[in-house]
Amino acid sequence: MTKSTILVVEDEEAIRAMLLLVLEQAGFTAYAAGDAREAQAVLDQTPVDLILLDWMLPGISGAEWGRRLRKETAYQDLPIILLTARGEEEDKVRGFDVGVDDYMTKPFSPKELIARIRAVLRRSGKLSDAGQIVLGDMMLDAEQHRLSIGERQLEVSPTEFRLIQFFMTHPDKVYTRTQLLDQVWGRSVYIEERTVDVHIRRLRKILAEYGREELLQTVRGFGYRFSLTA
Incomplete structure (x- = not known):
């Protein structure tokens, strides 16, 4: 099963290490950055499902970087949870004005953090209680390892299932072959980039049997995208 990926942006090393440990123990894939510049570099290379963003960062503040992200089309819907030592109601209002999805005041319990993350991921459509992803008439059930279009079940290999699962949890975004290999x-596995092309062709052939091959789109010079719209 493809894990949800979390980017932790926190300048205090001890807190950053604690957050990474908590996230990995909860089954997430986690990346870390100490400031907005490092965080942007991670985003440029790695697709993430949610950002844990500290308010007070060196250089560009977390609040300001979050505001900038919301102005970019690619990140307008990326869930953000703001972490801060500020506890006043006025500061919380300012946090939501940035466009964040949730707000946690330090100190907080690891259990509450994970619960908040899962709640935000569910609201954003990236996580469901039943392990199901639904896009249009397509449904993927991660727990039962089933992929269907309407009432018809598709037969795919385990690798193709993971690939379509990743695409369905990240619709309308373009990913390079390298990014798809990583995710x-x-x-830790060395595989040639052309392997991605082989599996894309197989998935398209399967989808073509149901008249849906247009869902997997080639973006020339960049990579691939999964989208319900042409």
Whole structure:
């Protein structure tokens, strides 16, 4: 099953290490950055499902970076949870004005943090209690390892299932072959980039049997995108 990916942006090393440990123990894939510049570099290379963003960062503040992200089309819908030591009601209002999805005041319990993350991911459509992802008439059930269009079940290999699962949890976004290899196959496995092309062709052939091959789109010079719209 493809894990949800969380980017932790926190300048205090001890807190950053604690958050990474908590997230990994909860089953998430986690990346870390110490400031907005490092965080942007991660985003440029790695698709993430949610950002844990500290308010007070060196250089550009977390609040300001979050505000900038919301102005970019690619990140307008990316869930953000703001972490801060500020506890006053006025500061919370300012946090939501930035466009964040939730707000947590330090100190907080790891259990509450994970619960908040899962709630935000569910609201954003990236996580469901039943392990199901639904896009249009397509439904993927991660727990039962089933992929269907309407009432018809598609027969796909385990690798193709992971690939379509990743695409369905990140619709309308373009990913390079390298990004897909990292997210679906894993960074510890060496596989040639053309392997991605092979599995894309297989998935398209399967989808074509149901008249849906247009869902997997090639973006020339960049990579691939999964979208319900042409």
